[in-house]
Amino acid sequence: MSIVVNLDVMLAVRKMSSLELAERIGITPANLSILKTGKAKAVRFSTLDAICKALDCQPGDILEYREEESK
Amino acid sequence: MQNKAVKLSAAAVIVFFLLMAAGAVLAPKVARLYGQYRALPARSVTALIAAFYCCVVPAMIAMVCLFLLLRNIRLERPFLEENSRLMAVISWCCAAVSLVTLAACFWYLPLLFVSAPMAFIFLIVRVVRNCFIAAIQLKEENRLTI
Numbered sequence: 001m002s003i004v005v006n007l008d009v010m011l012a013v014r015k016m017s018s019l020e021l022a023e024r025i026g027i028t029p030a031n032l033s034i035l036k037t038g039k040a041k042a043v044r045f046s047t048l049d050a051i052c053k054a055l056d057c058q059p060g061d062i063l064e065y066r067e068e069e070s071k
Numbered sequence: 072m073q074n075k076a077v078k079l080s081a082a083a084v085i086v087f088f089l090l091m092a093a094g095a096v097l098a099p100k101v102a103r104l105y106g107q108y109r110a111l112p113a114r115s116v117t118a119l120i121a122a123f124y125c126c127v128v129p130a131m132i133a134m135v136c137l138f139l140l141l142r143n144i145r146l147e148r149p150f151l152e153e154n155s156r157l158m159a160v161i162s163w164c165c166a167a168v169s170l171v172t173l174a175a176c177f178w179y180l181p182l183l184f185v186s187a188p189m190a191f192i193f194l195i196v197r198v199v200r201n202c203f204i205a206a207i208q209l210k211e212e213n214r215l216t217i
Contacts, residue, residue: 031217041215 004064025050088134118178125171129164150210162196
């Protein structure tokens with residue numbers, strides 16, 4: 001997957017734990033972990049909206065496109 | 072209501088399994104009686120008995136797979152990889168029965184009326200399995216949609 005989720009960076013900047021973020025946006029810590037570790041296949045706009053509200057950031061702050069290295 | 076339907080299906084599978092087991096014991100006698108009634112040549116009766124015994128094994132395997140499939144449905148786990156594998160086994164059992172009865176047709180032609188429907192059921196189960204695989208993939212993607 002070429003889309004990288006940089007939640008850890010924003011969590012560190014806002015001095016927030018994963019558990020606290022999960023509670024604020026209304027998803028389970030397990031699901032947040034799936035997002036953080038890049039295993040997620042898709043993100044709902046509603047989830048992205050909640051994350052940006054909780055972390056006071058833009059989608060571009062947490063989502064990054066990295067071109068995959070050619071095999 | 073769904074639980075009732077699953078229990079009914081499971082009961083039917085058990086009954087059919089027991090009938091197959093009884094058939095395995097009584098097949099030679101029944102085939103000979105049938106052969107006498109229809110004045111069939113000895114090779115046709117032999118072909119009938121041989122075909123039956125060759126088909127009993129895949130049939131019983133298919134019954135066990137059906138029972139396991141129903142168990143997973145009852146446990147509310149319909150979209151498992153295991154279920155897709157069970158359906159694959161069931162389809163190959165149908166194919167095996169179709170091929171065995173097709174071969175036995177040379178000695179007893181009416182077995183063609185078993186072979187053709189079994190080939191058709193093989194195809195149906197394969198296509199339904201493909202649907203299940205697509206559903207499993209969708210469910211997995213949905214699980215990984217946050």
